[in-house]
Amino acid sequence: MKKVFLQIHPKDNVLVALVDLEKGLTIEWNGYSFVLKDDVPAKHKFTVSNLDENEEVYMYGVLVGKVNQALEIGTLLTVDNLRHAAGDFELSNRKLEWHKPDVSRFLNRRFKGYHRSNGSVGTANHWLVIPLVFCENRNVLTLKEAFEEKLGYKLDSKNYSLEVDELITRYKSGASVDELLNVDFSASPLSTSQKRLFPNVDGVKFLNHDMGCGGTRMDSDALCGLLAGYITHPNVAGATVLSLGCQHAQASILRNEIAKRDPDFDKPLFVFEQQLEGTEQGLMEKAIKSTFAGLVQANQQSREEAGLDKLCIGLECGGSDGFSGISANPALGYLSDMLVTLGGSVILAEFPELCGVEQELSDRCVNEETAEKFMFLMKRYNAKAEADGSGFYMNPSPGNIRDGLITDAIKSAGAAKKGGTSPVVAVIDYPGIVNEPGLNLLCTPGNDVESTTAEVAAGANIVLFTTGLGTPTGNPIAPVVKLSTNTKTFQKMPDIIDINCGTVIDGEESIAEVAQRILEYVIAVASGEQIPKAVQLGQDDFIPWRRGVSL
Secondary structure (H helix, E strand, O other), X not given: OOOOEEOOOOOOOEEEEOOOEOOOOEEEEOOEEEEXXXXXXXXXXXXXXXXXXXXXXXXXXXXXXEEOOOEOOOOEOOOOOEEEOOOOOOOOOOOOOOOOOOOHHHOOOEEEEEEOOOOOEEOOOEEEEEEOOHHHHHHHHHXXXXXXXXXXXXXXXXXOHHHHHHHHHHHHOOOOHHHHHOOOOOOOOOOOOOOOOOOOOOEEEEOOOOOOOOOOHHHHHHHHHHHHHHHOOOOEEEEEEEEOOOOOOOHHHHHHHHHHHOOOOOOOEEEEEHHHHXXXXXXXXXXXXXXXXXXXXXXXXXXXXXXXXXOEEEEEEOOOOOOHHHOHHHHHHHHHHHHHHXXXXXXXXXXXXXOOOHHHHHHOEOOHHHHHHHHHHHHHHHHHHHHOOOOHHHOOOHHHHHOXXXXXXXXXXXXXXXXXXXXXEEEEOOOOOOOOOEEEEEXXXXXXXXXXXXXXXXXXXXXXXXXXXXXXXXXXXXXXEEEEOOHHHHHHOOOOOOEEOOOOOOOOOOHXXXXXXXXXXXXXXXXXXXXXXXXXXXXXXXXXXXXXOOO
């Protein structure tokens, strides 16, 4: 018989509804029974004992809130009767023992990637065109217009221009508003593009941003570090950089950041400064010729076999729901442990979504120095947020709350499951990079795109992104694989979601089985044999983090 509710951890004093439960339903639990006092929607939580005012609520075995008033057994938890609370944390003993999963099925598996001179391996081969400052955004877009279609990188996807043409024709023919609203677009064909001129180059990616000048020097320096992370990334063959000349984010700072990440950097890199070149035409002509020549060089590279230890996986979640922490996120946690066992790297980020599990993660740090760095970054980040009137407790979005994540600690405890159980080998401040195999913690906001952007800059050559409500987030240079926490969302949004982890909730698969299925998909993506939906849609989201408050 399918389960209708779940206790996540033996210490928890609430249960999670796996399906909609009606008021008055009798719950049989741990040798006693009680009646639900409220309707409990799927993904939401209800009490399994009477709770006094200010009594603590536990989920995932950690403190996630305190009740605002006395609650009877069988009461639905809401934003009105539960407030955020999280446990204190301090430097403690190391807890580095963990159970390595069985990876015999993957021990001799390989993927086909692009080998770089520094020993890293890319899962794709891109050329980058980047502005050092927002003043150059228009020139970057002009280059995109010049190159994209001519080289065969215009996506074979709907741009909806044919649909607009149809509406224009109907309007000119005198169609009414009701007739226009009922036009059938189902017969509209897909737009097509020509064959790629450079078959070994997966794409030319044109990034835009609104930074580089006018903000703090800290932000412009961080931008240079972030862009250096993209230029030195194993998925990138080379880059064209456009600079105005007078901005804070100087080309010299960018080159220094590149050298920090790759002292022997040898990829083609072309930097053009508009104020030095003089006319815009002169700038653009040089950029066009150099970029084309760079693409000729990039096309000479081809995929070769590599071990799974060359994979660096970014772990991300967005549009989370009440099932995230019991299906997709634990599945990624199991996969994380598998990849660490195989010698690979994983990145757990989104520090506002680690609130409440600081003690566990700091205890798992390989040494006290690493633990202290993690705790310092968490406290500094939250203090800055509170100083600006928005602490970690304000992180859950309306969608999160509607689907059962009613405190930040509930959301965080489930989000942290993506990191598995292995020791934390390094804690990295933004916009740093991964240098150690194993589980790495990266300080980023919880904002989906800012965090994904930072994980890729840190070296993630694939990002695994769980979602309960559905989100199209992608990245320009690293494939982003979308995993749904429930079957309903997977079936509703098949155009943006790649893998269904709702089979765990449905009782069809175990966490381990889903993790193995995900890893098989990852290997296919890393080899260029499987194209995730975000890549197919050209979802090239890129937002640098201003080091102010972003949750």
